[in-house]
Amino acid sequence: MDGTVLLPDAVPYELAAPTLCAGYTVWAAIRRAAPRPAGRVAVVGIGGLGHLAIQYAKAAGFHVTAVTHSPGKRDVARQLGADEVVADGAGLKAAGGADVIMHTSNSHAAVLSAMEGLRPWGKVVMMGIATDALALPALPLVSNSYQVIGSAHNGLEYLVEALDLVARGAVRPMIELFDKERVAEAYEKVAAGDVRFKAVVTY
Numbered sequence: 001m002d003g004t005v006l007l008p009d010a011v012p013y014e015l016a017a018p019t020l021c022a023g024y025t026v027w028a029a030i031r032r033a034a035p036r037p038a039g040r041v042a043v044v045g046i047g048g049l050g051h052l053a054i055q056y057a058k059a060a061g062f063h064v065t066a067v068t069h070s071p072g073k074r075d076v077a078r079q080l081g082a083d084e085v086v087a088d089g090a091g092l093k094a095a096g097g098a099d100v101i102m103h104t105s106n107s108h109a110a111v112l113s114a115m116e117g118l119r120p121w122g123k124v125v126m127m128g129i130a131t132d133a134l135a136l137p138a139l140p141l142v143s144n145s146y147q148v149i150g151s152a153h154n155g156l157e158y159l160v161e162a163l164d165l166v167a168r169g170a171v172r173p174m175i176e177l178f179d180k181e182r183v184a185e186a187y188e189k190v191a192a193g194d195v196r197f198k199a200v201v202t203y
Contacts, residue, residue: 005160008167018052018173018198019166020159026053026104027162028154029125033100035062042066042098043082044114045105046073049127051174051197053102054080056162059170065095067114076196092117103127108134120144125151175200 007016026049035041041057043050044067057064058081065084066077074085084095088110092098097119103111103126115124115137126148136148153159165171174197178186186199 003156005156005163008163010167011163014175014177014200014202015166015173016163017200018048018175019162019171022049022198023052023056023162023166023171023173024153024159025049025127025151026102027056027165028158029053029102029127029151030056030060030062030100031158031161032149032151032154033102033123033125035100035123037061038063039099040065040096040119042092042101042114042117044068044101044103044111045107045128046070046077046080047104047106047193048195048197049104050102051076051080052171053104054082055171056165057102058082059165063096065092065098067092067110069110086117089113089116089118098122100125106130108132112137115140115146118144118146121146123147123149125149127151173198177202179203 039062041062042065043053046068054064064082066082077085086092086095093116097117099119099122101114101124105128108130176195176199178201180203189195190199
């Protein structure tokens, strides 16, 4: 019982599924980073985690900048609530910078680029899993008093809060539904990166 929470009546199972992992992950990261009120949050990578990070950060009252190289995701990012959309760290810096960078990408290089727009005393919260090397820039890290934080789910209370934001309509996962006979198709689409943004299998 210590590891369970009540599912709000207003959250259907197909929206609960991505919230229990991806939504929980990004909301816990925001809570752990603890941006100042009305602070500036940048989300690097607009995918399964990133599309939810934009919504949660916006629901919490932060100024949100989406960082993506994909032209096809720029309009989606704005629809999700991003105040601004930029391609890289230079664009982030020109847009006013960020107090917190949320690493939801599968590319460490994209996050290192985004750090060009990180304000002094800023934080990089790592949730994305990437296979390329992560070589942190030592001089900017030290001279600007940056913090790099690894974040998983953290506390169970954050899952309750994440579900509540979905129940209130402040956050809505973007999903593609597949019935159980189409599990293989769902897997193939996810592996190819063709799902916007979470695949949910129904039984």
